[in-house]
Amino acid sequence: MNNSVGNTGRLLWAGFRALILLTVVCGVLYPLAVTGVAQVAFHDKANGSETENADGKVVGSSLIGQTYLTKDGKPDLTWFQPRPSNGLGENSVNTQYKLILSGATNLAGDNPELVKQIKQARAAVIKDNSTATYKVRPASIPADAVTSSGSGLDPAISPEYADLQVHRVAERNHLSVAQVQKLVDGHKDGRILGFMGEPTVNVLELNIALQQLTTKS
Amino acid sequence: MSPVLAGVLQVLALIAALALAYRPLGDYMARVYSSEKHLRVEKWIYKGIGANPNAEMRWTAYLRGVLAFSAVSVLFLYLMQRVQGSLPGSLGFRSIDPDQAFNTAASFVANTNWQSYYGEQAMGHVVQTGGLAVQNFVSAAVGIAVAVALVRGFARSRTGELGNFWADLVRGTVRILIPIAVVGALVLVACGAIQNFAGIHEVGQFTGGTQQWNGGAVASQEAIKELGTNGGGYFNANSAHPFENPNAFSNLFEVFLILVIPFALTRTFGKMVGSIKQGYAILATMATIWVGFIALMMWTEFAHHGPAFDLAGGAMEGKENRFGIGGTSIFAVSTTLTSTGAVDGFHSSLTGLGGGITMLGMQLGEIAPGGTGSGLYGMLIMAIIAVFIAGLMVGRTPEYLGKKIGTREIKFAACYILITPALVLVFTALSMALPTPKDSMLNGGAHGFSEILYAFTSGANNNGSAFAGLSADTNWFNTTIGLAMLLGRFLPMVFVLALAGSLAEQKPIPETAGTLRTQKPLFTGLLVGTILIITGLTYFPALALGPLAEGLA
Numbered sequence: 001m002n003n004s005v006g007n008t009g010r011l012l013w014a015g016f017r018a019l020i021l022l023t024v025v026c027g028v029l030y031p032l033a034v035t036g037v038a039q040v041a042f043h044d045k046a047n048g049s050e051t052e053n054a055d056g057k058v059v060g061s062s063l064i065g066q067t068y069l070t071k072d073g074k075p076d077l078t079w080f081q082p083r084p085s086n087g088l089g090e091n092s093v094n095t096q097y098k099l100i101l102s103g104a105t106n107l108a109g110d111n112p113e114l115v116k117q118i119k120q121a122r123a124a125v126i127k128d129n130s131t132a133t134y135k136v137r138p139a140s141i142p143a144d145a146v147t148s149s150g151s152g153l154d155p156a157i158s159p160e161y162a163d164l165q166v167h168r169v170a171e172r173n174h175l176s177v178a179q180v181q182k183l184v185d186g187h188k189d190g191r192i193l194g195f196m197g198e199p200t201v202n203v204l205e206l207n208i209a210l211q212q213l214t215t216k217s
Numbered sequence: 218m219s220p221v222l223a224g225v226l227q228v229l230a231l232i233a234a235l236a237l238a239y240r241p242l243g244d245y246m247a248r249v250y251s252s253e254k255h256l257r258v259e260k261w262i263y264k265g266i267g268a269n270p271n272a273e274m275r276w277t278a279y280l281r282g283v284l285a286f287s288a289v290s291v292l293f294l295y296l297m298q299r300v301q302g303s304l305p306g307s308l309g310f311r312s313i314d315p316d317q318a319f320n321t322a323a324s325f326v327a328n329t330n331w332q333s334y335y336g337e338q339a340m341g342h343v344v345q346t347g348g349l350a351v352q353n354f355v356s357a358a359v360g361i362a363v364a365v366a367l368v369r370g371f372a373r374s375r376t377g378e379l380g381n382f383w384a385d386l387v388r389g390t391v392r393i394l395i396p397i398a399v400v401g402a403l404v405l406v407a408c409g410a411i412q413n414f415a416g417i418h419e420v421g422q423f424t425g426g427t428q429q430w431n432g433g434a435v436a437s438q439e440a441i442k443e444l445g446t447n448g449g450g451y452f453n454a455n456s457a458h459p460f461e462n463p464n465a466f467s468n469l470f471e472v473f474l475i476l477v478i479p480f481a482l483t484r485t486f487g488k489m490v491g492s493i494k495q496g497y498a499i500l501a502t503m504a505t506i507w508v509g510f511i512a513l514m515m516w517t518e519f520a521h522h523g524p525a526f527d528l529a530g531g532a533m534e535g536k537e538n539r540f541g542i543g544g545t546s547i548f549a550v551s552t553t554l555t556s557t558g559a560v561d562g563f564h565s566s567l568t569g570l571g572g573g574i575t576m577l578g579m580q581l582g583e584i585a586p587g588g589t590g591s592g593l594y595g596m597l598i599m600a601i602i603a604v605f606i607a608g609l610m611v612g613r614t615p616e617y618l619g620k621k622i623g624t625r626e627i628k629f630a631a632c633y634i635l636i637t638p639a640l641v642l643v644f645t646a647l648s649m650a651l652p653t654p655k656d657s658m659l660n661g662g663a664h665g666f667s668e669i670l671y672a673f674t675s676g677a678n679n680n681g682s683a684f685a686g687l688s689a690d691t692n693w694f695n696t697t698i699g700l701a702m703l704l705g706r707f708l709p710m711v712f713v714l715a716l717a718g719s720l721a722e723q724k725p726i727p728e729t730a731g732t733l734r735t736q737k738p739l740f741t742g743l744l745v746g747t748i749l750i751i752t753g754l755t756y757f758p759a760l761a762l763g764p765l766a767e768g769l770a
Contacts (some may be wrong), residue, residue, distance in 0.1 A: 008285075014633075015286040018266045019293055019355070022390060025262075026354040026441075027347035031394060031434040034402045038412035038436065046412040048430060050420065059423040061430075063409050063459035068424050076424060083538070087563075094310050097417050099338050099429050102454035104535040104563035106686035108664035109523025110767060114566075118529045140717065143531030144538050150457030150562045151544075155537040160279065195218065195226040197465020198541030207423055212686035 028217065051204055054212045060204055065155045068207065077128055078172045080157070080165050082203045083144050084121055088152030102151045119145035125164070134167035157201035159188045173214050183209055224515055224543020227469055228508075231476075231547065237475050243484020243496070248551055250365045250385060251390045251489065262387050270384035275377050276718025282382030283359060283710060285540060289324050290352060291703075294322035297348045298340075301706030307341030308416055308431070320695035327351035327706035328360055330442070330449030330558055330681035331672075331698055333690040337431045337452045340638045342414060349449060350438040354398075357391035357445030357478075360556075360590030365709050367594045368489045370717030371618045377722045379714070393478070394445060397709025401440035401474050404487060408470075410436035435460055443474035446588040448558030448681040456561040457537055457549070468540045468561055472551045479555055479586035480504075482593045490618050494736035499596055501741045506585035506748070507554055510578055514546040518571040522768070526568065535566030546571075553578035556588030565660070565668070565684040572664075572684065573764025576671055578679045580756045581748055582637065588679065594713045600728075600735065601716075603747040607733050617735060619725040629716040636708045638755045640677035640701045645670050645759065647697070654693050659686025667763035672698060677705035 038046040051062045060066050065168045068079040075081050089101035107114035125145050126136045162184045170180040172213040190199050255263070255270060263270045274282065298313035299302070313321065317333055324331045330353075334340065340349065362385035369379050406412045415432025422428055436449045439461050442449060451459040462468055480500065487496020504642060519542055521532035536545045545562035552559050553575040564575050578585075584595040601617055604626050608615030614621040622630075647667050648654040658665035668687040675682055676698040683689070689698065734740065 011281055011285040012289055014266050014268060014383075015282075015289040016293070018268075018386065019261070019289055019351075021262045021265045022355050022387075023347060023351045025258075026390065026395065027351040030354075030398065031350070033439045034399060034406075034437040035412050035414065035434060037403060038406040042412075045409045046406050046436075047415070048411050048413075048420070048432075049409050049463075053423070058421045060420060060428070061459075063463050064428075064430075065459075066422055066428065071413075079424070084761050087535075091335070094308075094338055096309065097338075097429055099417065099431060101335055101338060102452050102458050103335075104454070104457070104685070105568060106563055106565040106659055106684065107525070107534065108565060108572075108660045108686075108767065109525045109532065109534070109568055110662070110664065110770065111525065111660050114534065115528060118525055119512045122528070141530065143526075143529045143533040146529050147531075147534040147536075149533075149537050150535045150560070151452075151454035151459065151537065153454070153459055153460055154537050154539075157493055158538055191223060192465045193218070195223045195230070196469055197539050197544055198220060198223070200538050204423060214340040 051208070053208050054215070059208065062202055062204055063155055065153045065203065075128065077168055079207045080162065080169060080203050082155050083157060084117070084146065084148045085152035086117060086148040100153070102153055104150045104152065105148050118146045129164055129168045131167045131171045136164060140164060155204060156202055159199050159201055162188070162201040162206065169210065173210065177212065179213065180210070183213060220541055220543055221515070221519055223541070224546065227543055227547060228511055231469060231472060231717060234287055234473050234474055235480055239484055242481040244661050246393060246481060246485040246489060247488035249388050250380070250485070256391065259387050259391055263383065266383055266589050268381070268383040270381050272381055273378035276379055276714045279382045280711060280714045280723050281544050283363065283714070284707065287359065287707065290326045290355065291322045294325060294352060295319060297344055298322065298455055301341060306343045306344050310339060310341040313339065316692050316695040317690060320699040323699040323703045324681065325349050325359050325447070325449060326356055327592070327679050327702040328356035328445070328447060328556055329676060329679040329702045329706070330447045331676055331702060332449055333695055335453040336450055336538050342433060342727065345438065345451060346434045350434070350441060353438065353441040353445045353447040353449070354390050355386065355616050357394060357589040358386050358446065360588055361389045361393070361482070362386050362590065363713055364590035364593040367597060367717040368486050370720035371620060371719045372490045374723060374725050377718055379717050379721060394441065398437070398440045402437040402443060403744050404470060405436040405439055405467055408467035409459070409460055410439055410467065411460045412436040426701070426746045437453065440474065442559060443471045443557065443755070444478065446475060446479065446555045446557040448552065450559065456559045461719065462561055465539050465544055468544050468548065469638070471559070472548055475551050475555055475557050475559070476586060478589045479592040482590070486593060492736060498589070498736045498741050499600065501738070502744045503584065503586040503592070503596065505741065505745055506581070507550070510554060510574055511547055511548045514550045514571055514574050515543060515578060517568045518542045518546050521568060522570070528592055532568055535563030537562065549575055550578060552682060553680060554581070554583060554585045554587070556583045556591055556679045558675060563685060564671070564682055565686045569764055569768030569770070572667060572671070573760060575682070575741070576667070576674055576760065576764060577752070577756070579674045579680045580641070581752050582634070583678050583680060584748070591679065598630050598633045598713070600614060601626065603636065603744045604733055605630070605739070606747060613731060616726055616732065618724050619710055619728065620720045621726060625719050626716055629712045629719070633709050633712040634751065637677045638703050638706050641673045641757060643668070644697050644701055648693070651693070654691070657688040657694060658690060659688070663763055664764040667767065670759055670763050673701055676701040677725070679706050756770070
């Protein structure tokens with residue numbers, strides 16, 4: 001009995017030493033080496049792909065979606081709007097910080113709450129984007145315009161949703177529809193290598209370009 | 218190009234990449250686990266452990282090594298979280314509560330990576346990088362080690378010796394996981410995944426004001442999280458978060474990392490038992506199920522049945538634009554047919570049948586191709602069941618790879634396949650019967666039931682993905698899912714190693730005209746059928762109450 005307790009103890013001690021050594025290799029050397037190379041070779045990307053506007057001010061990351069709101073918290077229709085992000089939260093612990101909690105709504109396809117959210121989003125898309133000369137056809141609203149993404153931080157909208165916003169953005173910024181459409185077309189990213197993923201438009205980059213266009217004219 | 222065609226092309230590209238890696242990686246892994254030489258760094262580690270890497274172990278000693286190492290790992294990771302509040306380099310994050318710390322420790326050591334916490338607000342750099350990510354490596358290495366021990370059981374005769382656990386653990390980590398993870402992490406950084414040790418810092422926003430970002434060694438953790446079929450996200454949104462998975466290429470690349478070792482291990486297996494063709498038969502079984510599931514998933518997600526999706530005009534809820542429905546379907550199937558559980562889109566918002574497919578994938582036992590190591594040994598257990606059934610049909614003593622499948626062997630295999638269903642169904646039933654656990658459901662009706670069924674399916678099968686509407690950070694779920702993860706990981710390993718020991722003691726029986734040709738397509742068909750029938754019979758009633766009820770409504 002004594003002997004087997006001793007054996008177990010020795011075995012656990014060996015396990016502990018193995019864990020410590022492997023922690024040094026996998027938990028210290030490996031991440032440090034990767035960080036070192038990444039910081040030298042891909043400095044901007046390793047630090048979050050920060051994006052600057054025309055004045056050289058950092059206005060976010062091209063990878064992270066953000067909201068474009070007026071002072072009273074409504075969508076600022078001057079700018080292109082992103083997808084809804086109803087799953088996004090704020091941190092509930094370590095509240096000395098104000099972190100964005102990435103996440104999805106997790107609502108099921110038959111959940112009445114999700115049906116309600118989508119109905120409201122569709123009504124808002126039609127109302128916000130219809131102008132005196134342009135009425136949004138309900139059938140032209142793409143699914144991404146009325147659904148929340150997985151992360152709540154989707155930086156992109158579909159080209160269809162960008163096109164749909166052109167008339168409104170042109171009107172609000174006193175630009176011609178053709179000017180804004182040209183801007184949007186220039187920001188449409190196709191699939192990677194022609195087949196990976198889906199075509200997208202990066203909202204932040206589009207809005208930065210729009211800002212440049214409006215300050216110029 | 219239509220999204221469906223783009224989805225199909227992505228599957229084909231993935232298959233081509235996996236096919237290219239199959240032979241070199243499979244052969245390399247066979248050499249790693251057969252080689253007599255030790256690298257210098259490995260010798261240092263053996264010296265530090267105080268282990269002789271050349272000492273052969275019988276199954277009991279091998280199992281004791283697995284359990285001792287894992288027990289110490291659970292305790293260490295638990296304590297690390299409990300003292301986080303006092304650890305430097307932890308962003309001032311407070312310590313994790315006992316029930317959640319137990320759940321998380323069990324989860325990462327069991328290669329599950331179920332997360333009842335939100336990564337970005339709960340875990341500081343030290344716990345993420347020095348604790349959780351380390352288990353991503355070593356829990357995967359333990360899985361491969363046990364699989365290799367089983368393969369040695371088939372390959373060896375009249376010995377009972379299965380190799381040395383410490384050597385297998387260290388070699389798997391140093392020679393296989395780390396080199397691939399380094400390359401993988403750098404590819405991910407090149408795509409845009411972050412890799413820094415910045416604290417929480419303010420970044421400007423377009424319309425003014427700032428947002429707070431959490432830095433971290435994300436790419437390095439992401440690479441091993443996929444490669445080791447772990448799945449625990451640095452951020453709550455997991456691989457849907459742009460800093461973990463920045464674009465459509467990184468998305469496919471991550472799926473490649475998830476699948477590459479589990480598929481290539483069938484080559485390693487073929488090599489080590491001396492018949493490449495036996496490996497191909499296992500590979501064909503895995504690939505058939507994987508392709509079939511992807512086809513089904515794409516079909517249901519593109520068809521987007523369900524009131525909310527019909528209204529929206531597509532099942533984009535919980536999915537990212539850059540991946541689209543095709544990319545998300547490929548990821549969802551690959552993550553649940555392995556023990557990964559990373560997600561690039563949220564499974565709770567898949568269509569009813571799509572959610573059912575992810576659950577069924579896990580319930581098959583995660584063997585197509587399955588977790589690193591656990592996929593191979595799970596599939597070999599199924600192969601034993603299949604030859605047993607075939608043996609009953611013709612009235613012959615079943616044999617597999619020249620070893621008799623006698624009473625002892627079939628008992629071990631039967632115990633193996635009973636463990637996870639028992640854990641899943643008993644804990645789900647208890648949660649439904651007790652008054653309070655149901656309060657954690659987000660959705661009502663059939664989907665609410667699915668949330669709980671999914672949680673225990675995911676836990677007991679060591680997957681880690683979730684119908685994440687469930688509020689799982691309660692004493693009940695932290696404790697029961699924690700237990701399901703530990704029992705679902707280590708009890709099956711007991712039977713696998715016992716089986717391996719029993720096989721290694723046998724003398725090989727010569728192949729005769731009556732031997733079942735387990736390297737032929739006929740056997741692959743029999744094996745696919747066996748897997749589907751056994752799982753179907755076990756889980757059909759529960760699936761009927763959840764995803765089938767929702768999907769067919």
